[in-house]
Amino acid sequence: MIDIDQIFEGNPRIVARAITQVENGGEGAAALMKAVFPKTGRATVIGITGSPGAGKSSLVDKLAFYYKEKGNKVGIVCIDPSSPFSGGAILGDRIRMATLGLDKNIFIRSMATRGNLGGLSRATVDAVAILDAAGYDKVIVETVGVGQDEVEIVKTADVSVVVLVPGMGDDIQAIKAGIMEIGDVFVINKADREGVLRTQKELEALLSLAHRPDMWMPPIIKTIATENKGIEDLDAAIVSYLEFIAGGGESSARRVSIAKWRLTELVRERLLTDLLSRNGTGERLEDLARKIAEKKMDPYSAVEAILSEPPA
Amino acid sequence: MIDIDQIFEGNPRIVARAITQVENGGEGAAALMKAVFPKTGRATVIGITGSPGAGKSSLVDKLAFYYKEKGNKVGIVCIDPSSPFSGGAILGDRIRMATLGLDKNIFIRSMATRGNLGGLSRATVDAVAILDAAGYDKVIVETVGVGQDEVEIVKTADVSVVVLVPGMGDDIQAIKAGIMEIGDVFVINKADREGVLRTQKELEALLSLAHRPDMWMPPIIKTIATENKGIEDLDAAIVSYLEFIAGGGESSARRVSIAKWRLTELVRERLLTDLLSRNGTGERLEDLARKIAEKKMDPYSAVEAILSEPPA
Numbered sequence: 001m002i003d004i005d006q007i008f009e010g011n012p013r014i015v016a017r018a019i020t021q022v023e024n025g026g027e028g029a030a031a032l033m034k035a036v037f038p039k040t041g042r043a044t045v046i047g048i049t050g051s052p053g054a055g056k057s058s059l060v061d062k063l064a065f066y067y068k069e070k071g072n073k074v075g076i077v078c079i080d081p082s083s084p085f086s087g088g089a090i091l092g093d094r095i096r097m098a099t100l101g102l103d104k105n106i107f108i109r110s111m112a113t114r115g116n117l118g119g120l121s122r123a124t125v126d127a128v129a130i131l132d133a134a135g136y137d138k139v140i141v142e143t144v145g146v147g148q149d150e151v152e153i154v155k156t157a158d159v160s161v162v163v164l165v166p167g168m169g170d171d172i173q174a175i176k177a178g179i180m181e182i183g184d185v186f187v188i189n190k191a192d193r194e195g196v197l198r199t200q201k202e203l204e205a206l207l208s209l210a211h212r213p214d215m216w217m218p219p220i221i222k223t224i225a226t227e228n229k230g231i232e233d234l235d236a237a238i239v240s241y242l243e244f245i246a247g248g249g250e251s252s253a254r255r256v257s258i259a260k261w262r263l264t265e266l267v268r269e270r271l272l273t274d275l276l277s278r279n280g281t282g283e284r285l286e287d288l289a290r291k292i293a294e295k296k297m298d299p300y301s302a303v304e305a306i307l308s309e310p311p312a
Numbered sequence: 313m314i315d316i317d318q319i320f321e322g323n324p325r326i327v328a329r330a331i332t333q334v335e336n337g338g339e340g341a342a343a344l345m346k347a348v349f350p351k352t353g354r355a356t357v358i359g360i361t362g363s364p365g366a367g368k369s370s371l372v373d374k375l376a377f378y379y380k381e382k383g384n385k386v387g388i389v390c391i392d393p394s395s396p397f398s399g400g401a402i403l404g405d406r407i408r409m410a411t412l413g414l415d416k417n418i419f420i421r422s423m424a425t426r427g428n429l430g431g432l433s434r435a436t437v438d439a440v441a442i443l444d445a446a447g448y449d450k451v452i453v454e455t456v457g458v459g460q461d462e463v464e465i466v467k468t469a470d471v472s473v474v475v476l477v478p479g480m481g482d483d484i485q486a487i488k489a490g491i492m493e494i495g496d497v498f499v500i501n502k503a504d505r506e507g508v509l510r511t512q513k514e515l516e517a518l519l520s521l522a523h524r525p526d527m528w529m530p531p532i533i534k535t536i537a538t539e540n541k542g543i544e545d546l547d548a549a550i551v552s553y554l555e556f557i558a559g560g561g562e563s564s565a566r567r568v569s570i571a572k573w574r575l576t577e578l579v580r581e582r583l584l585t586d587l588l589s590r591n592g593t594g595e596r597l598e599d600l601a602r603k604i605a606e607k608k609m610d611p612y613s614a615v616e617a618i619l620s621e622p623p624a
Contacts, residue, residue: 030612037610053365252605259611260601264584266615271583272576274619289572293564298349299571300342303578307586 004035010073010135012107019109022126025273033126039133043075046238047157049143049182054163055189058225059234060142066231067138068105075131075139076108079124079153107136122265124153154182156258159241161234163187164203167195183218185237191222191230216244281306316347322385322447324419331421334438337585345438351445355387358550359469361455361494366475367501370537371546372454378543379450380417387443387451388420391436391465419448434577436465466494468570471553473546475499476515479507495530497549503534503542528556593618 002021006014018036022029046063050056057078064074111124124141131139141157154160162183186207188199203220211217219237223230245254275281288305291297297305314333318326330348334341358375362368369390376386423436436453443451453469466472474495498519500511515532523529531549535542557566587593600617603609609617 030615034610034612037612038607041607255605256598256601259604260597263597263601263604263611263614263618266611267587267618268580268584270615270619271587272580275579275583285572285575286568289568289575292571292575293567295350295353298346299575299578300346300349302575303342303582306575306579307582 002032004032007036007130007134008039012104015107015130015134016109018130019111019127022130023111023123025123025269029126033129036130036133040129041132043128043132043136043139044159044238044242045128045132045139045141045157047141047143047154047160048163049154049160050163050187050189054165055225056142056163059163059187059189059223059231060140062225062228062231063234064106064108064138064140066235068103072137073105073135074107075128075134075136076106077124077127077131077139077141078108078110079120079141079143107131121153122262122269125156125262128156152261156262158245159184159238161185161187161238163189164199165190166193166199184216184241185234186218186220187223187230187234188220189223189225192224192227196222216241275306284309314344316344319348319442319446320351324416327419327442327446328421330442331423331439334442335423335435337435337581341438345441348442348445352441353444355440355444355448355451356471356550356554357440357444357451357453357469359453359455359466359472360475361466361472362475362499362501366477367537368454368475371475371499371501371535371543372452374537374540374543375546376418376450376452378547380415384449385417385447386419387440387446387448388418389436389439389443389451389453390420390422391432391453391455419443433465434574434581437468437574437577440468464573468574470557471496471550473497473499473550475501476511477502478505478511496528496553497546498530498532499535499542499546500532501535501537504536504539508534528553587618596621 002018003014007018018032021032048056048060048063060076060078064076067074109127111120111127128139128141141153143154160182162185164186166188186203188196188203200220200222207218207220219240221230221233221237223234225231276285284306288297288302292299292302314330315326319330330344333344360368360372360375372388372390376388379386421439423432423439440451440453453465455466472494474497476498478500498515500508500515512532512534519530519532531552533542533545533549535546537543588597596618600609600614604611604614
């Protein structure tokens, strides 16, 4: 059993154990999160996304150190979509965590899904809530990739930062629709590279197309994370956005919409878990999967076969 | 009501309508897929993934034309994770579809999720099955990003192609775990760019680390899609892989594992749909989401509140 008070006191070992518990899901996670919930809502949650190669990890590290120097406690949650396949955090992450983890005011954790039940989004949002309740002032959620799950997670942050690099060429086109919607602040990292002006112009053009006068106009910040350049500008942009949002009614509608998404995710996970925890459902699923693979049954009829069985 | 025979005859308008029906989900989709299922299993399904900027779209287009020239009918299904936010296919996609769609032996379709119910994976797999039943010889599934959903979808293909570009630097490290597992064939596209040799050496090193003597060794193909270079090599690598797999027992275990994943996805979607279709559940969800946003209730208690209500 996890000592909730130790979480509220910010004991990093207990915080880590609590996050493991929410990763595992189930009853224990639910009880824990009910206890943690009332203490949440104080941290600033910063979502950082972008494609592989954009240098997100360096940027996150530098931003975390920047906040720490200003006297903040910083939590970092990394979402690693490759982990479901490798079964754990990857090498680069482990090295990084060993380095950053030496600092007692920085907590870093890599999240992984467990098997096919999904629940990564839910576990990540729970981990952020635990860090929030544990007194971390800033919680940075870093995702690799632009997959749907990752985008959903970033949307639950107070502010979403999208990281680009110069020379994405045609592909700024390909990701523009998603970017438009989730980016509150844009970063062009590796801004010492060729093509930075072109990327900036393209991005500006896209952003102004979507802009309405009463809406926030996402700023574009240039950084060179590896040289620690532009980090202060990024912080200033984040602060401006949070001030803008605090002044309007958008904030409350956004919170309700996030809560609805989160609730739906939880219900979805719970329904499946409940079904699979019934005696024999696992074997039944295996058996039906074999029939589908052998083309003796179609998947939709298999679903009906599973759902028509009365609870044991 | 969709005329199933028109699907089997490969009428593209009816095929398009059938895909819309599986996107919408529900009873209609289930009935349709039950009818389609027996005619599936003939097409070669090729999954192509990689990060934004890798030039996947060009590569897919060129590969599709290559197959067409060889006398095949080709279906292309694009998964666009940005669509949930923009509510539809993006501009670049529409232009591309207008161009490719002029050819009667190429069918191209962009998939989008509808709202929060998820089901993109399920709808995509269903769309592939429809194209298969409609007589398309090759079905190419193209995903942007390396998110978990996208990776799962690519895993259901007969062969998975991972597209990289030179100069990804540190980030080949960051995606290596995921790549190792899903890539049957690797492509280094934009192979006229600087750094191609380094990327190739890094990838070779990673692949040989994971390689076991009895396993397939993923080949690395260099392409310049925009100049139509390397497409034949890519096809040859795909064919080699399919021949290798056909000779072993791995194929059947893989089909069962895919069927299991697919069945679980269907059950998950169905459970949530059933719950939400009950009278009043939508309003109840909205109401509870508001309470969570106002911190009057925690999400886990809200789940219990929803699930404890008896079916109306």
